[in-house]
Amino acid sequence: MASVLPSPPVLLLSLAALLYVVRWLSDKKRYDLSRIPSAPREIAHWLWGHELLTFQGQATETYTNWAALCGPFFRVKGALFHPDIIVAADHGAVQHIFQNVDDYVKSPSFRPPIANVLGKGLVWAEGDDHKAQRRIIAPAFSSEAIKGMADDISECSEKLESRLTNHVLSAGGAATVNMIEYASTCTLDIIGRVAFGHDFKAGQSTEAKEIHASWSGHVNTGLGFGGFVAMLVMRALPFITMLLTKLPLEAIRAGGRIREITSKLSMRLIESGTVNEKGRDIMSILMKAQRDADSKGEKGEGLTTQQIVDNTNTFIMVGHETTAGSLSFTILELARNPEIQQRLREEIRQVGRDLSYDDIQRLEFLDAVVKEGLRLHPASPQTERVALRDDVIPLSKPITTPTGETLTSVRVKAGQVFHIPFMTMHRNAAVWGPDAAQFNPARWLTPGGVPPPSELPHGWGGLVTFCDGPRNCIGYRLAVFEFKVILATLVRSLEFHETTAVIRQKISPTLQPVVDGKGGLLPLHVTLAP
Numbered sequence: 001m002a003s004v005l006p007s008p009p010v011l012l013l014s015l016a017a018l019l020y021v022v023r024w025l026s027d028k029k030r031y032d033l034s035r036i037p038s039a040p041r042e043i044a045h046w047l048w049g050h051e052l053l054t055f056q057g058q059a060t061e062t063y064t065n066w067a068a069l070c071g072p073f074f075r076v077k078g079a080l081f082h083p084d085i086i087v088a089a090d091h092g093a094v095q096h097i098f099q100n101v102d103d104y105v106k107s108p109s110f111r112p113p114i115a116n117v118l119g120k121g122l123v124w125a126e127g128d129d130h131k132a133q134r135r136i137i138a139p140a141f142s143s144e145a146i147k148g149m150a151d152d153i154s155e156c157s158e159k160l161e162s163r164l165t166n167h168v169l170s171a172g173g174a175a176t177v178n179m180i181e182y183a184s185t186c187t188l189d190i191i192g193r194v195a196f197g198h199d200f201k202a203g204q205s206t207e208a209k210e211i212h213a214s215w216s217g218h219v220n221t222g223l224g225f226g227g228f229v230a231m232l233v234m235r236a237l238p239f240i241t242m243l244l245t246k247l248p249l250e251a252i253r254a255g256g257r258i259r260e261i262t263s264k265l266s267m268r269l270i271e272s273g274t275v276n277e278k279g280r281d282i283m284s285i286l287m288k289a290q291r292d293a294d295s296k297g298e299k300g301e302g303l304t305t306q307q308i309v310d311n312t313n314t315f316i317m318v319g320h321e322t323t324a325g326s327l328s329f330t331i332l333e334l335a336r337n338p339e340i341q342q343r344l345r346e347e348i349r350q351v352g353r354d355l356s357y358d359d360i361q362r363l364e365f366l367d368a369v370v371k372e373g374l375r376l377h378p379a380s381p382q383t384e385r386v387a388l389r390d391d392v393i394p395l396s397k398p399i400t401t402p403t404g405e406t407l408t409s410v411r412v413k414a415g416q417v418f419h420i421p422f423m424t425m426h427r428n429a430a431v432w433g434p435d436a437a438q439f440n441p442a443r444w445l446t447p448g449g450v451p452p453p454s455e456l457p458h459g460w461g462g463l464v465t466f467c468d469g470p471r472n473c474i475g476y477r478l479a480v481f482e483f484k485v486i487l488a489t490l491v492r493s494l495e496f497h498e499t500t501a502v503i504r505q506k507i508s509p510t511l512q513p514v515v516d517g518k519g520g521l522l523p524l525h526v527t528l529a530p
């Protein structure tokens with residue numbers, strides 16, 4: 001007589017299926033993921049989920065559209081069968097995530113590539129290591145320290161102005177330039193000087209050219225479908241990420257190459273004594289802190305030489321393309337709005353002399369233009385966090401579930417992935433009003449022109465451009481100040497006009513202007529200002 005019992009493999013499979021269903025039902029009860037609104041499920045791809053659509057759209061554009069449909073806290077289907085991802089654009093939720101840095105970390109899968117490109121400095125570090133590095137580095141970015149950088153920043157900005165002016169004059173009074181290339185040579189010059197007293201010679205030194213070429217390769221690889229898939233594979237298989245960084249892939253090589261160049265340069269400067277404890281640059285300040293800690297026998301109170309080098313690489317990489325990108329998009333807005341450009345020029349010319357640190361702080365319309373530029377075009381348009389433990393996240397805007405319940409907070413499970421789209425938060429018409437997507441600096445000077453603080457996150461200017469909490473951008477004072485100085489120096493004597501090029505905005509890995517599929521292109525016509 002045949003046995004009525006199923007064979008062992010069938011039994012095992014049935015048991016596994018049963019356990020899966022029990023776990024799924026229990027998770028459904030304990031956590032709220034399935035109760036929060038979802039981006040339209042019918043348009044999600046079976047393999048790529050909603051993620052291919054967000055990759056194909058402009059930077060965070062798809063999230064902005066879904067937030068208008070579902071509210072500022074919703075979920076999307078992950079690619080490669082990854083569990084649903086929460087898209088958090090609710091300012092209360094975002095604030096909670098950014099404040100609790102020990103519970104919400106950057107995705108561990110991306111740490112090896114970060115170490116490959118930037119080294120093990122502030123952007124890479126987590127937990128106590130991060131706290132210790134941050135405490136030691138913070139004084140190098142204080143208001144006082146930035147004031148000490150003002151002369152270098154003015155000189156580099158004036159150099160950029162004369163390069164552009166000469167180019168316009170030699171072209172007969174009008175020239176078309178790739179604004180982002182000019183802007184990034186200037187921001188690289190600035191960070192070279194203030195980070196380690198090095199002159200990148202307006203993009204003409206060998207190192208500057210190599211950094212530029214490697215960065216362009218990195219950006220263009222990230223814009224392609226291969227870059228999208230590589231990112232998903234790294235997330236799905238974190239253990240192979242380490243191996244991937246060792247492979248001779250072009251994108252990986254390009255990232256590592258930049259670190260090689262800047263590390264070699266840092267070591268050469270340290271060994272030659274150019275960077276030393278008497279210098280005012282950031283690297284010298286960190287070396288002095290290291291020496292002081294050593295002489296007092298305070299072990300662990302200074303950074304190691306390798307950490308100093310890695311942080312210098314970090315500042316060079318994250319401190320020049322970021323500012324150059326947001327600045328170039330702001331100049332594009334001025335080109336599209338000639339009356340705003342003229343109003344800014346008049347305010348700057350009223351000073352009637354070379355702009356001092358204090359003049360820059362006093363210019364109200366300049367401040368409004370910079371805030372508006374950084375609201376609409378944050379160099380880092382979104383970030384990602386992963387929950388390390390189960391948690392309850394408070395919401396500013398309650399959610400109504402499909403069964404009609406109201407949720408004022410959401411229970412999430414350890415391992416939950418969050419996408420936090422800064423650009424979506426800044427362009428949310430429900431918060432910023434119907435003209436949220438328009439460039440309107442005057443809103444910052446009009447009573448009631450910007451939403452009240454209770455409706456905004458806690459970051460700089462009520463924006464999350466520089467993130468928020470203990471991991472906010474350590475360089476934000478430097479970024480805002482150099483942004484203002486470069487903009488004021490250029491607009492004072494040059495006039496910017498739009499071209500017919502269609503410029504799209506993509507993320508790779510920072511906000512990129514893309515023309516005809518090619519990244520790093522932002523063409524503008526330039527003339528001398530009357």
Ligand code: HEM
Nearest residue numbers: 122315319322323379380383465466467471473474475479
């Ligand atoms: C417009 C220019 C800039 C923007 C929009 C910007 C934005 C940001 C954002 C959003 C973060 C947080 C990223 C995350 O945690 O996911 C960040 C972190 C950071 N930024 Fe910036 N940044 C800019 C310029 C700079 C400059 C000029 C420097 C330094 C020279 C700098 C150094 C850093 C560092 C070291 C971190 C990591 C901080 C930490 O984790 O403790 N940034 N930045």
